[in-house]
Amino acid sequence: MRPYVILNAAMTLDGKIATKTGSSEISGLEDLKRVHELRKEVDGIMVGINTVLMDDPRLTVHKITSEKLDNPIRVVVDNKARTPIESRILNDDALTIIAVSNKVETDNIIFERSKALSEKADVFYSKDPSVNLKELMKYLYSKKIKTLMLEGGSTLNFSMLRENLIDEIRVCVAPMVVGGKYAKTLFDGDGFDFMKEAINLELKNSYQLGKDLVLEYKVL
Numbered sequence: 001m002r003p004y005v006i007l008n009a010a011m012t013l014d015g016k017i018a019t020k021t022g023s024s025e026i027s028g029l030e031d032l033k034r035v036h037e038l039r040k041e042v043d044g045i046m047v048g049i050n051t052v053l054m055d056d057p058r059l060t061v062h063k064i065t066s067e068k069l070d071n072p073i074r075v076v077v078d079n080k081a082r083t084p085i086e087s088r089i090l091n092d093d094a095l096t097i098i099a100v101s102n103k104v105e106t107d108n109i110i111f112e113r114s115k116a117l118s119e120k121a122d123v124f125y126s127k128d129p130s131v132n133l134k135e136l137m138k139y140l141y142s143k144k145i146k147t148l149m150l151e152g153g154s155t156l157n158f159s160m161l162r163e164n165l166i167d168e169i170r171v172c173v174a175p176m177v178v179g180g181k182y183a184k185t186l187f188d189g190d191g192f193d194f195m196k197e198a199i200n201l202e203l204k205n206s207y208q209l210g211k212d213l214v215l216e217y218k219v220l
C-alpha cells in the first residue's frame, strides 16, 4: 500500500518552475491560497533536498486560516543528509521525516549528519544508494500518510513519475515566460528517450484563478 500522491506546482508558460538562479515565486495570491487549502487536506507534503536548500520552505498551512490543529507531516528526500539543521523544515510546526540513502553506511560525514538530524526529525534509512521511492511510499503509508502532496522540485518530480508513483498533477500556469536552458522545468531528471514512453494524462479540470490558469490531470 502507498499514499495517493498529488503533484502540485506552479510554472511559467514555458514550463519553468524556477529561473536559472532558482528564483521561484510564480503563483499569484489566489493560487497560493488554493495550494494551502490542499495542504490542509493532505496527510503529508514531500520535497527533494534541493528545494529545501534553495527555498528553505516551511511546508505548513500558513496562507489561510485553519481550524485544523495539525500541519501535514513534512518529508524530505535527502540522499546525503544535507538538510541544514537550522532549516525551517525542522521547526516545531510539524513532524518531519528525512529519507536518506545507504550512503550513511559507508560515509562517516553523512552518518554524523543523519545522526544530528535524527535529534530533530524521524530519519528513514533506504537500502539503496539513491532513496528507493517505492520503499519510502510504503513507509509513509505505515506512518498513516494516506494522501501525499508532492511539491517538487523537478528532479524528484521526474523520479516519482518514472516510478508510477503520481496519481494526479495539479499545475498553476502563470502568464509569464522566463526562458533559460538551465532553468528547472516541471519534470527534469533523465527524461525518456521516445514519445511512446511518455506518461499519459487526462485533463479533469481547468479554471482561471486571478491571472493564473489551473490545470488538473489524472495520471493514466
Ligand SMILES: NC(=O)C1=CN([C@@H]2O[C@H](COP(=O)(O)OP(=O)(O)OC[C@H]3O[C@@H](n4cnc5c(N)ncnc54)[C@H](OP(=O)(O)O)[C@@H]3O)[C@@H](O)[C@H]2O)C=CC1
Pocket (backbone or CB within 6 Å): 008, 009, 010, 011, 016, 017, 018, 022, 023, 024, 026, 047, 048, 049, 050, 051, 052, 054, 055, 077, 078, 079, 080, 082, 130, 131, 132, 133, 151, 152, 153, 154, 155, 156, 157, 159, 160, 184, 188
Ligand atoms: N514552482 C514550483 O512549484 C516549485 C519550484 N521548485 C524549485 O525547484 C528547484 C529544485 O529542483 P531540483 O534541483 O530538481 O531538486 P529537487 O528538489 O527535486 O531535489 C533533488 C534531489 O533530491 C535527492 N533525491 C534523493 N533520492 C532521490 C530520488 N530517488 N529521485 C530524485 N531525487 C532524489 C537528490 O539529492 P542528492 O543530489 O543529494 O543525491 C536529488 O538531487 C528549486 O529552484 C525550487 O525553487 C520546487 C518546488 C516547487
Ligand SMILES: Nc1nc(O)c(N)c(N[C@@H]2O[C@H](COP(=O)(O)O)[C@@H](O)[C@H]2O)n1
Pocket (backbone or CB within 6 Å): 008, 009, 010, 024, 025, 026, 027, 032, 035, 047, 051, 052, 055, 056, 057, 058, 059, 060, 151, 152, 172
Ligand atoms: N504552488 C507554488 N507556487 C509557487 O509559486 C511556488 N514557488 C511554490 N513553491 C513550493 O512551495 C514551497 C514554499 O512553501 P512555504 O511557503 O515556505 O511553506 C517551495 O519550497 C516549493 O515547494 N509552490
